[in-house]
Amino acid sequence: MNKFYEDIVRGLSSRSKYLESKYFYDAVGDKLFQDIMECPEYYPTRCEMEIFSQQTGALSSLLRSHYNDFELVELGAGDATKSIHLLRRLLAENATFTYYPIDISSNVINYLETKLPLQLPGLKVKGLNGEYFEMLERQKRDSSRPKIVLFLGSNIGNIPADGVDGFCKELRSHLNTGDLALIGFDLKKDPRTILAAYNDKGGITKRFNLNLLRRINDELGADFDLEKFEHYPVYDPGTGACKSYLVSLAEQRVCVGDTECFDFKEGEPIHTEISQKYTVEQTNDIAANCGFKPISHLYDSRHWFLDAVWECV
Numbered sequence: 636m637n638k639f640y641e642d643i644v645r646g647l648s649s650r651s652k653y654l655e656s657k658y659f660y661d662a663v664g665d666k667l668f669q670d671i672m673e674c675p676e677y678y679p680t681r682c683e684m685e686i687f688s689q690q691t692g693a694l695s696s697l698l699r700s701h702y703n704d705f706e707l708v709e710l711g712a713g714d715a716t717k718s719i720h721l722l723r724r725l726l727a728e729n730a731t732f733t734y735y736p737i738d739i740s741s742n743v744i745n746y747l748e749t750k751l752p753l754q755l756p757g758l759k760v761k762g763l764n765g766e767y768f769e770m771l772e773r774q775k776r777d778s779s780r781p782k783i784v785l786f787l788g789s790n791i792g793n794i795p796a797d798g799v800d801g802f803c804k805e806l807r808s809h810l811n812t813g814d815l816a817l818i819g820f821d822l823k824k825d826p827r828t829i830l831a832a833y834n835d836k837g838g839i840t841k842r843f844n845l846n847l848l849r850r851i852n853d854e855l856g857a858d859f860d861l862e863k864f865e866h867y868p869v870y871d872p873g874t875g876a877c878k879s880y881l882v883s884l885a886e887q888r889v890c891v892g893d894t895e896c897f898d899f900k901e902g903e904p905i906h907t908e909i910s911q912k913y914t915v916e917q918t919n920d921i922a923a924n925c926g927f928k929p930i931s932h933l934y935d936s937r938h939w940f941l942d943a944v945w946e947c948v
């Protein structure tokens with residue numbers, strides 16, 4: 636049975652219904668996410684872009700002070716618009732590396748394998764289409780050179796706070812002592828700024844969330860009526876959890892394929908995504924709990940976003 640189908644049925648069968656956010660990213664979802672990154676309210680991309688475009692020299696020196704020969708692996712690379720600054724600099728400084736973007740979206744991997752060598756002549760790219768850790772395993776079979784792993788865009792925020800240590804320990808288990816991880820964390824800040832980023836006035840984040848229902852309709856033969864669900868984000872400044880829901884606007888029954896049907900009450904939510912926000916101290920604790928040592932902290936000028944460089948110890 637298809638994994639997408641199994642995961643969707645599991646999520647909708649749960650007492651508190653949920654859909655896994657990794658399924659947002661088909662070709663339409665990838666394009667909508669690019670549009671989100673352009674939204675005036677969506678600050679994380681601009682903050683991290685500032686770091687990657689204005690501190691490129693410092694970042695590349697830091698990485699090359701550890702290794703000049705390495706493999707550069709990026710988890711959830713997306714369109715790589717931030718990492719491209721680092722890639723260009725590393726090439727200019729004659730670092731020897733292959734870039735391995737990992738992404739669950741085949742559309743993203745095809746795009747990167749086609750476009751990046753044209754934009755950056757001489758760059759060696761080997762795209763890996765699939766889940767983070769399965770693809771890290773595959774990458775290991777390709778090369779045993781030291782690794783630098785990028786995990787940008789606060790993708791790590793899509794893991795709930797109570798699962799982040801487990802995720803980072805698993806990441807550590809795929810790496811060797813001395814390898815580096817560069818992880819983008821969105822930091823706690825004015826709660827209104829955070830909530831607005833997930834509730835843009837133009838309604839693109841709403842379309843991005845509803846697109847998941849459209850994808851389930853198209854690929855799994857479901858009959859979601861997109862008009863009968865409303866996008867509803869909330870942010871809790873106490874826990875730092877920003878959560879997105881699709882709320883059923885009516886009592887309704889939705890079927891996925893011929894056999895699985897799900898009843899919704901009016902007002903019943905489907906949890907679609909978490910974007911966890913952290914303090915710097917919390918990120919240091921995660922590193923310490925999971926076998927890493929923070930060796931550098933890079934911030935944007937407002938200190939809204941942190942790119943933490945961790946060494947495997």
Ligand SMILES: C[S@@+](CC[C@H](N)C(=O)[O-])C[C@H]1O[C@@H](n2cnc3c(N)ncnc32)[C@H](O)[C@@H]1O
Binds near residue numbers: 710737765
């Ligand atoms: C929020 S986007 C961020 C993209 C990029 N890192 C950036 O900063 O602009 C998340 C990306 O991670 C990918 N992704 C999400 N979950 C994944 C998973 N479990 N395994 C592999 N890729 C995943 C998505 O397809 C998408 O391209």
